[in-house]
Amino acid sequence: MSSDSMIRAEGLTKRFGETIALAGIDLEVPTGSILGVLGPNGAGKTTAVRILTTLSLPDSGSAWVAGHDVVREAASVQRSIGVTAQDATVDELLTGRQNLVMIGRLSGLRRREAGARATELLDQFDLVDAADRVLKGYSGGMRRRLDLAAGLVTRPPVLFLDEPTTGLDPTSRVRMWDVIRELVSGGVTLLLTTQYLDEADELADQIVVIDHGRVIAGGTAAELKTQTGGARLEITLREPSSIASSALEPFVSGPIVVSHDGRRLRAPVRSGEGLATTVVRALDAAGISVDDVEVHQPSLDDVFFALTGHPTEPMVDNDEAVPTLEHVR
């Protein structure tokens, strides 16, 4: 399989002063497939993409894109890739069409070719009406689509999308997904970074999970889900109880996390069948009253949690402020 790899990285490291952005990353993306690089903010995703797209030099390690070394053959790599970076890299003061024509010209297309390609892309990305408007008047979704179009001007065989839907509303997001799926059906190799686990689940053939500059897991979405051992149990108690954790112990398959107010408990469980009832009975028997029991089928959020021991984003604790008030009362 390795001889078909369009993107390959071995032991990439990078530090910025004291901060270690990459602590030795290995990646491999077979030709024509999508790799989802998954991780929270600051995990090192963008740094990895910047090295692979020749924007940044690694401190050590090597990487090849379309068979070219990203450090020694940067120009050849640049001729094979399309990049959509995290922050918009389109020109605010040009129109959509001018942006695409400029990029075409700078990629070596002749004026007429660049113009024709711009028209084609504006049409494909549903930007015809806005084509001759200056970008300042574009919505976030339109800007992202243009940014993606900008990466496709030369029909590159390898694409890098760094968090392509971050900050988009749900509708624009789903639309972006459709666009990306369509692209890949054309045989493009794609590396996609995301913090959204559902996005990786939706789009990627293979997923690697990155945390603190390391690859901590990899596989298909299904494999990753199996790895976490199934479902997740979430319980809300009427009031905090010190013995709740030990009462739950027999039913769970991993660490029990208790929310700050002590009322919510969360833990991975093996099986979902009839579990909720059993748990409620057990807690009831221990004299603990339960407000709510939920058994969630595994999501990639859980995968991340199971792998790292911390959530992708801080656990949103809606009740956090309320207990203090209750105590005051």
Place this chain on the structure above:
Amino acid sequence: MTTTTNMPAGTTIPLASSSSSDRPPRAPGLVRRASDVLVLTWRNLVHIAREPLQLSDVTVQPVLFTLLFVYVFGAGVSLPGGSTYADFAIAGLLALNLTTSSMGTAVGLSNDLNSGVIDRFRTLPMWRPSVLVGRSLADLATATIVAITGLFVGWRPGGSIMSTIAGFAIFLLFAYALSWGCACLGMVSKGPESAQGVGLVILFPLAIVSNALVPTQRMPPILRVVADWNPVSAVTSAARNLWHNPNPSSTIHAWPMQHPIVASLLWSGVLLIVFAPLATSLYRRRTMN
């Protein structure tokens, strides 16, 4: 667990076949470079046209300065030999306008560096220095606009057509060289605002402490030495001589005032030799990592 198959470092996978057939045709080196530069020059000019503040810097401001100085100061200044202030001041105003508007390079470049657009350029197979060269050429174009405004306030050059053109050429060369210095400023400053602030502090005195707007003879001694050796004075003197405009500095013994044309060419050359490579290396350092 990772998805990686380990391969010895350094093995390169031959994949050239997939990227050879449908790649865009690439023109040979020089043509391609010139085309990259022109595309970016065009882009920067579009920027100036669409940014009201920058547009007024190269249109309204030069006209305003020229009118104010000629009609307000000109009314109160008498020149030896009875020549008009307008004839004396036009070359100096051109120097003032070109010097202060070269700040546009610093601000524009700083803007680019703080947006994602430079990253986009860097992932394209283009000639890298074209970002800087395109910037300085756009400046040259605006400098030409600034130069033409002088003609509208009634000033007429006195020399032959050739020497008139030579006078403008000396100005434009200086403006071009200066824009490389401003590019360096844009690269070391934190953002467009600070580039503008620092630029003003450097460029305004550079333009004012010279023979551009007043003869230097009555300046305090130290200031006079600075003014007589200021490249802006050399350029202004050179243009005044070439345009047969009054040039009170011609009686000053400082070397640049005796040889203003050679001095301006030398100054512009030195600025270019120092700042063009410096800008290129700063750009490389600023954009790698």
